[in-house]
Amino acid sequence: MASRVLRDVTNYKRSQLADRRTAFEERKTELLAQTQNSDNPILTLIEGLEKLGLKSTTAQTSTGGFSLSNASQMLTQSTFDASIPVALPSAWQADLERLLTIQSNKFAYTDLFSRLATEWVDKPNDANLLLDTPSKGDSTSESSDTDSFESVKVGRGEMYRQRQQWDSFVFTERQTDTAAIEAYLTNLFVEPQQKKKVRETPFEQLQKAFKEWTVKDSTCSTSDVELAIKAVLKADLLSGRKRDELIALASAGKGVLAEVADVINMEIAHLDDWSWKPSPIPAQMRKQLNGKYRVYMDPEIHQALLLQYVGIRFAVSTKANFISFLRSKAWPKSAHNSMSSKDHARFAFYVGERKARFQNSVLHTRREQFKDDFFLTQLPDKLEEGCRDYNNSDDSDNEDSDKKSPLEVKQTLLRLATTELMVQRKIYGSFTLCQTDFKWFGPSLPHSTIFAVLKFLGIEDSYIEFFKKYLSMSLIFPQDGPNSEPRTRLCGVPISQTLSDVFGETILACLDFAVSKATKGRCQLYRFHDDVWFWGQKADCEVAWEAIKKFTDVMGLALNDEKTGSIHVSDKGEKPSSILPMGAVRWGFLVLDPVKGRWVVDMANVDEHIAEMRLQFAQCRSVFSYVQAWNSYMGRFLGNNFGHPANCLGIDHLDMVFATFKYIQKKLFVDDNNSTGCEDVTSYLKSIIGERFSTKDVANAFLYWPVELGGLELRNPFIPLMTARKSFEELPDDILEAVWEEDEEQYDDYKSAFEKDSSKHRVDVPSNCDPEKFFSLEDFVRFREETSPYLRGAYEQLLESPRVEGLECTRFVKYALDTIPIEYRSSKHIKTSYSEMDVYWRWTVHLYAAEAMERFGGLGLGEKEMLPVELVNLLRSERVRWQG
Structure with a gap:
């Protein structure tokens, strides 16, 4: 290894x-x-x-x-x-x-x-030992690995409970009414035709594209193998020994990769005869930061690469097909209060424009954002993207696509919901928001539903047969002991597999279309995999909810009651809907207050995670593993789930997060017994290092400095918040209030121009217009979502992050950066040029550079050639494994 x-x-x-x-x-x-x-x-x-x-x-x-x-x-x-x-x-x-x-x-x-x-290296955490356990029949296993595994206490009660639920879904066949599914999809997609048309309908074009798809029209190259390796690593499919072997394969050279490509091409040529080899496939449960356990398959490397190669081509093609359908006239898109052709003519007559400038409207911004960020967001647009990594937990921000990462999409969802609440409440005096997701969506997805939808869309029977063999794999859990029997998967799709993503997204794309069609485009599903959000006015949301329930019933799925809820905010005294589901609306650690119409921290949920953090930190056997766990939990996961600073959330939200971080750190280290004897992570790590390695007075810079400069790279969660705090110049409500003033000023300008324009009598006057009298302000602003460029500007401003501001570069900091030795100048974090540094590291340098200069004579903390940086980077590249 x-x-x-x-x-x-x-x-x-x-x-x-x-x-x-x-x-x-x-x-x-x-x-x-x-x-x-x-x-x-x-x-x-x-x-x-x-x-x-x-x-x-x-x-x-x-x-x-x-x-x-x-x-x-x-x-x-x-x-x-x-x-x-x-x-x-x-x-x-x-x-x-x-x-x-x-x-x-x-x-x-x-x-x-x-x-x-x-x-x-010497003291891995129990969770890492479990994942590196050799599977049954692995002739390369070493006795030390087995001994380590046997010494580990396996699991907790929650893991076993979730395992039983998973088993009940995956190993039980769930038959659905395929005739009913076909009838439902026919009614949804196929428009009744009054007469024979020469041109294909949008659905016929969609179906034709799926019929023509094949994976045999291209040859797998070494570049394709490199992309597949990168995607499998990013998806975190393999762990332990196999992951190390895959990393080694990535740098093995073109000759070795060419042989792997040859194997994949041979498999593709005989795809009809493909089967899982070897079988059964080992499976393992991994705990996620959010408390859930997920079951990962542990296939052989060449099988993982083959399936990634097939999956990415199917995914890119599927995404392109549905994007074309979304752009067609078949997919309705509208605002709650939309302009008719007569409204367009009337508006154009009075303001002197042929029609409202749609591309400068909120409605246009909504459509583009839905297409770019939320429509089939789990599927890649191009082969180079690899997997979209939905199952990557929030502790990782590793994403190299030019698209928004899954984390960024989640943050956008929070901002959109908040901005829409403000905008629609301002326009209509009320706003309704609903959320739901599907109960155990991946494990519970009936195979009969998958194949019925693929067949309806036109996928060839030969590929459907291949997909059937892919899904019907034989599984075994090595942790169940040497006498456990293999079992055949009868339901659901495996996690972290691109083919699984395509199946799930294809079915849910039908739901996206069903809701848009039922509401005439007034509600779109802002969906992230099976997490479903929609909003708007109450009546539209009721129609959308009924469409979701009908889809769920036909497809043989079930909604998750624990994650289903709605809120209705009204300035007119309206009562919430009796049709929409009851329950709180939650995002991360936030819950939406229906009275105040703003997000607040769910402190009960925070307290539960503090208890979980104590348990996870207690199982860290090394200082570096503690730092890695801290960075994942405090440095990313918690901050991500409180919501990043945004103009729509305002400075009050930021200060609420500050207070919560302070509360968490105090509760972590100063509990009822104050067993740690410390009050913060800095003093705690210093005490551990002093106790284990007899090093007193550990430098703060050593804890927070980047690894490549000889530090532990402990993350400070307060710095990202501080860099945004100074930039909040306007309250969110004031941003919107300015729109109403700007619209009134524009109305006055148009009215003045109209009254001075003598040419208006020489044009055709629409029947609903008076050439002698300008229309009212009320009529002018009636369709703000389609006509107001100022509303669009405010809408986009509310969605943005506040400007990030660091600390001013002092003469001392510039001097310190200038004196970085040549051997340390390859650091990706601390650079000789202050302007080229990330704002987080600028702030860190200001905090700790003086100590580094005083104690180490510069910003490099050790002897560069003697620091085992590559070993640490390799260990850090493995995701944090959580104790279960």
């Missing part, structure tokens, strides 16, 4: 470091003794430092630094020049002796970093 190779390299580096450190400390002791007994201590120091190879120094941060050659010349001057104060040479001596201390610190922290890295 790569980690073992790097571990051996690290051990060699540590032995070399120990030799160099011992030799240096001996020479340092000798030099200080010689200095103390010397008639010219400064000259003795300079000569000794030069012999040690230390040719420059950095003085106190307030006075700058100077080189040894400068010190030598100034020392000579002081023997002749009486104007040089007697105390100054003493300061030079202290500064030169400080260089010895700095070098000692570098050696000490390089050694500490190395010991922390090897601790991470």
Whole structure:
């Protein structure tokens, strides 16, 4: 395994470091003794430092630094020049002796970093041991792996409960009425035709595109294999040993990849004869940060790559087909209060435009955002994107597509719901929002439903047969023990597989269309996989809800009551709907207050996660694993689930998140018994390092500095919030209020121009217009969502993040960055150019650069060539595995 190779390299580096450190400390002791007994201590120091190879120094941060050659010349001057104060040479001596201390610190922290890295390798968490357990029949397993597995206490009650539920879905065949599904889809997609048409309908074009799809029209290349490897790694399908083998394969060279491509091409050529080999497929349960357990298959590498190759081509084609259908006239799109052709003519007559400028309207912005961010968002637009990684938990922000990442889509959903609440409440005086999702959607998706929908859309029978074999795999859980029997999957789709994404998204695209058609385009489903949101006016939402229930019944699915709810905000005293589902509307750790119409933190949910965090942090056996868990939980997961700063949420929301973070950290470390004896993560990690490695007074910079500069890269969750706080200049309500003023000003301008225009009598006057009298302000703003460019501007402004502002670059910070040694200038976080740094790292430099300069003489904390950075990066590349 790569980690073992790097571990051996690290051990060699540590032995070399120990030799160099011992030799240096001996020479340092000798030099200080010689200095103390010397008639010219400064000259003795300079000569000794030069012999040690230390040719420059950095003085106190307030006075700058100077080189040894400068010190030598100034020392000579002081023997002749009486104007040089007697105390100054003493300061030079202290500064030169400080260089010895700095070098000692570098050696000490390089050694500490190395010991922390090897601790991470030697003491993996229980959850990682479980995932690296060899499956039944694995001839390459080692006894140490098996011993480690047997020593682990497996699971908790919640894991077993969720496993039983999963089993009840996956191993029970769920037959649906395929004739009813076909009738439903026919009624939905196929329009009754009054006469024979030569041109194909939008649905006929959709069906034709699916009929023509094939995976055999291209040859798998080494580039395709590289993309497949990247996608499988990103999907986190494989773990432990197989993941390491896949990483090694990615860098094995074109020759090896060409052989893998040959195997895939042979499989594609005989796809009719394909089957799972070997069988059964091992499966494993993994705990997610949100408390759920998910079951991952553990296929052989070549099978995983083959299925990714087929899946990505099917996914890209499916996405393109449905996008064309979305853009067609068959897919209705409208506002709650829409303009008719007569309304367009009337508006154009009075304002002097042929028609309202649709592309400068809120309605146009809605349509484009729905298409770009929420329509089949789980499917990639192009082969290079790989998987969209919906199942990637919120602790990861790794995404290299030019599209919004799953995390960004979730944040956009929160902003859209909040902005729409504000806009529609302002326009109509009320707003309704509903959310739901499907109960165990992936495991419960009936195979008969999948094949009925694919057949209706036109997929060839040969591919449907292949998909049937793909879904009917034999599974076994190694954790069930050596006597467990394989079982055949009869329902549902496997997680983290692109083919599974296509099946789920294809079926739910039919739901998207059903809701839009039922509501005449006034409600669109803002859907992220099977998490469904829709909003608007109450009557439209009621129609949408009935369409969802009908779809659910026909397709053999079930809605999740625990995640289903609605709110109705009204300034007119309207009562909530009796048709829409009861229950709170939640997003992450937020719940929507129906009275105030704003999001508040669900503190009961936060307290539950604090208890879970304590459990997860307690199972971290190494300092680095604790840092990784902290960064995942506090640095990303919690911040992501409170909602990133946004103009529509305002500064009050940001301050609420600040207060909650403070509360969480206090509860984590200062519990009822205050068992840690610490009050924050900084003091806690210092205490652990002091206890385990006998290192006292650990530098703060060491904790928060990036790994490539010799630090642990502990994330500070307060910094991202601070960078946005200063930029909140307007209250969200004020942004909207300005629109009403701007619309009135524009109305006055149009009215004045109309009254001065004599040509209006020479054009055709619409029947509902008076050429002598300009229409009323009420009529002018009646269709704001289609006519007001100011509303569109405010709408988009509310959706945006506040401007990120860092701290001003001081002369000292610029000096510190300028002195970064060449060997550290490849850092992707701390750079010599302040403007090229991410705002988070600018802030971090301001906080800890002074300490780094003082204790290490610069921003590099150790001996670069001795730091096992690659080992740490390899271990960090494995996602955090949570104890179950």
